[in-house]
Amino acid sequence: MRQYEDTSPAPSGTGDDKKELESVMNRYKKAKGRWSSWSDIWEEIYDYVLPHRESFFQESAAARRTENIYDETAVVLLPKFASRLQLGFFPPNGRAFKLAPGPEFPKESINKQLLAELDRITELLHEGLRNSNFNAELHEGFQDLGLGTMNLLVEEGRFVGDLHFTSVPPTNVALLAGNLDTVSGWFRWNHEMDITEIKHRYPDAKFSEKMSSIQKRDPARKTRIVEATIYDEKNKFKDEYTYYLISETDNHILKKQVLKGRGSVPWITTRWSKSGFEVWGRGPVLQAMPAIKTLNLTVQLILENAEMAIAGSYVYDDDGVFNPDNITIQPGTFIPRSPGSTIETLQSPGRFDVAQLVLDDMRRNVRKALFIDELDTRPNARTPLSATEVSERLADVARNMGAVA
Numbered sequence: 002m003r004q005y006e007d008t009s010p011a012p013s014g015t016g017d018d019k020k021e022l023e024s025v026m027n028r029y030k031k032a033k034g035r036w037s038s039w040s041d042i043w044e045e046i047y048d049y050v051l052p053h054r055e056s057f058f059q060e061s062a063a064a065r066r067t068e069n070i071y072d073e074t075a076v077v078l079l080p081k082f083a084s085r086l087q088l089g090f091f092p093p094n095g096r097a098f099k100l101a102p103g104p105e106f107p108k109e110s111i112n113k114q115l116l117a118e119l120d121r122i123t124e125l126l127h128e129g130l131r132n133s134n135f136n137a138e139l140h141e142g143f144q145d146l147g148l149g150t151m152n153l154l155v156e157e158g159r160f161v162g163d164l165h166f167t168s169v170p171p172t173n174v175a176l177l178a179g180n181l182d183t184v185s186g187w188f189r190w191n192h193e194m195d196i197t198e199i200k201h202r203y204p205d206a207k208f209s210e211k212m213s214s215i216q217k218r219d220p221a222r223k224t225r226i227v228e229a230t231i232y233d234e235k236n237k238f239k240d241e242y243t244y245y246l247i248s249e250t251d252n253h254i255l256k257k258q259v260l261k262g263r264g265s266v267p268w269i270t271t272r273w274s275k276s277g278f279e280v281w282g283r284g285p286v287l288q289a290m291p292a293i294k295t296l297n298l299t300v301q302l303i304l305e306n307a308e309m310a311i312a313g314s315y316v317y318d319d320d321g322v323f324n325p326d327n328i329t330i331q332p333g334t335f336i337p338r339s340p341g342s343t344i345e346t347l348q349s350p351g352r353f354d355v356a357q358l359v360l361d362d363m364r365r366n367v368r369k370a371l372f373i374d375e376l377d378t379r380p381n382a383r384t385p386l387s388a389t390e391v392s393e394r395l396a397d398v399a400r401n402m403g404a405v406a
Contacts, residue, residue, distance in 0.1 A: 021254070025229050025231065026227075026247070026249075028186055028229070032177040032188050035281070036175040036176075039171070040057045042287070044057045044058065046290065047066075048070075049070065050075045051144070053066065053067075055172050070297065071300040072296040072299075072300040075286070075289070078368060078371045078373050079144055079147050079286065080140075080144065081371070081373050082143070082147050082371040082372065083141075083147065084140065087143055091139060096127055098123070099120070100120070102115070102119070129163075130164070132163070133164045134166055138153065138166040141168035141170075145168065145170055145171065147284045147285060147371065148171070148286050148287060149274075149281055149282035149284035150171065150272050150273075150282040150284075151168070151269075152169045152170075152171075152174050152268060152269075152270050153167070153268070153269040153271075154166065154167040154268055154269075155267050156267060173190060174187060174190075175190075176188075176281065179232060179234060184268075184270045185232040185234060186229065186230070187270070188228070189229075190227045190228070190249075192223070192225045194225075195221050196219070196222045196223075196224045199224060199255070207256065209251065212248065212251050212253060225250045226248060227245075227247045227249050228244070228245070228247075230243070230260075230268060231243050231245070240262060240263050240264070240266070241261050242265055242266050243258070243259050243260070244259075245257055273285065285371055286371070289371065292366040292367050293367055296363045299363070
């Protein structure tokens with residue numbers, strides 16, 4: 002059960018508060034350093050697979066990011082990948098789990114009344130998930146899991162007993178590894194918040210005297226906000242986390258809260274697979290990036306070749322009279338020429354008859370990497386799959402997913 006202990010500092014601040022702030026910010030910078038080494042890789046994936054997501058670099062809202070996408074295979078398949086994971090693990094109208102007595106529970110105490118009560122609690126938990134935004138945010142989180150890591154933030158809703166979920170993309174969160182190779186620190190930031198908006202979003206935030214003065218003088222001043230959730234590693238058998246709300250612009254702790262008890266951590270972090278000593282995961286999209294980039298380049302070359310075939314290129318004898326800048330080549334156009342002069346079509350030396358074979362292979366590789374259409378990959382199949390073959394293929398998909406499945 003989660004317990005709260007508000008230990009926010011006084012508005013004036015003390016020497017201990019400054020040391021604590023320095024310690025938290027040092028951890029934040031360390032986590033941000035590890036995050037920076039991944040940001041270029043993620044940005045490339047966003048360019049090819051998630052063009053409608055916010056960039057890792059500053060850019061205007063609703064910016065166009067699809068100009069360089071020529072093949073939409075990966076763009077379409079990633080949401081399907083997330084939908085299949087959600088349908089398999091957390092069906093929207095079904096049950097994802099069922100409560101039952103554990104192995105240490107006395108068997109003689111298990112009766113129908115106990116099982117009925119556990120079943121009622123199970124239904125109550127699922128009803129709470131269905132009444133929240135869990136399904137919508139989980140789908141976004143599973144798309145992040147396709148890249149390697151899902152970070153789902155669980156908070157209290159507006160009313161008693163309500164839950165609010167937020168899928169935090171890697172553009173706004175940094176992770177810090179702990180002693181046991183698990184995540185021990187989460188750092189979420191917002192660089193575009195007005196100083197007045199802080200009080201609306203975080204009513205318990207305590208301004209310093211300097212911040213209160215700035216708010217009166219310039220209420221629209223942009224403030225960099227950092228939310229840190231850090232695990233207390235002094236006692237590994239105790240579940241205790243400390244939440245910090247920090248104004249990085251003003252070097253001030255706005256709020257400090259200690260979270261105690263099992264399940265007190267508000268973050269759900271899942272990694273598809275990981276290499277040793279890495280805190281961030283590696284997902285199937287990262288593995289399929291060579292095929293995705295090859296697909297995009299091949300389609301781009303095909304379109305350029307098609308443009309050459311449709312519009313054409315021409316050669317002419319330069320007699321000093323003919324000016325190609327004054328000629329528009331389009332259907333139904335008559336072009337005057339001198340007697341005996343000709344304009345010849347320039348034949349393209351490249352042939353892209355083999356390009357379709359490359360596209361089919363690459364698209365099949367991308368679908369296989371994201372576990373999509375595994376039942377429809379037989380070439381030239383004319384008979385439906387048998388029930389045994391369907392079962393074996395689905396079992397093979399589960400084996401390929403590894404620990405996730």
